[in-house]
Amino acid sequence: MHHGLGYYLSHLTSEWGKYFTGMNTVDLIWLVIGLLGQSMFMMRFIVQWIHSEKHQKSVIPESFWYLSLIGGLVVLAYGIHRVEPVIILGQLPGTFVYVRNLMFIHRDKKKRASIME
Template sequence: MDNGIGFFLGHILESLLNYIQGMSNADVLWLVIGLLGQCLFMMRFIVQWIHSERHQKSLIPVSFWYLSLAGGVIVLAYGIHKLDPVIILGQLPGTIVYLRNLMLIHNGKENNTPR
C-alpha cells in the first residue's frame, strides 16, 4: 500500500476511534445501527448492478426493494433517534415508495397465479 494511502486510512481510523471514545455505549450502538442501515442501503446498488450485468440490461431485482426498505427503515430509525430532520425527511418518503413497490410486486404475483 502506498504510504500516502496508508497515512490517509490511518488518519481516518484514528479520527473514528477518537470520535467513538467520547460517546456513551448507547450512542455507539446507535452509530452501529445507522451504519448498518447505510450498508444495507448501499448494497442495493451492488445487487442491482450484478443483476443487470448478468442479464446484460438494466433491471431492478426484487431484492433491491427489500434492501431499500430494510436500509431505509433502519436509517429512518437512526434519524428519528438523532432528531435529524434531514435524515427523517430524506428517508420517510422513500420508505413508503419501497413498501409500495413490494406490494405491487407481490400483488402482481398473486394475480398471475393459476387458480
C-alpha cells in the same frame, strides 16, 4: 494550501478517535445500527448491478426493494434516535416508494397465480 493524503488520513483518524472516545455505550450501539442499515441500503445497488449484468439489461429485482425498505427503515430509526432532520427527511419519503413497489410486485404475483389456476 496543499496537504498530502497522509495528512488527511492522519487528521481523519485523529477525529474519529475523538468521536468514538466521547461516545457512550447506547450511542455506540446506535452507531452500529445506523451503519448496518446504511450497509443494507448500499447492498441494494450491488444486487441490482449483478442482476442487470446477468440479464444484460437494466432490471430491478424484488430484493432491491426489500433491501431499500429494510435498510431505509433502519437508517430512519437511527436518524430519529439522533434527531437528525437530514437523515429523517432523506429516508422517510423513500419508505413509501419501497412499500408501494412491493405492493405492485405482490399484486402482480397474485394476478399471475390466479391466471395459472
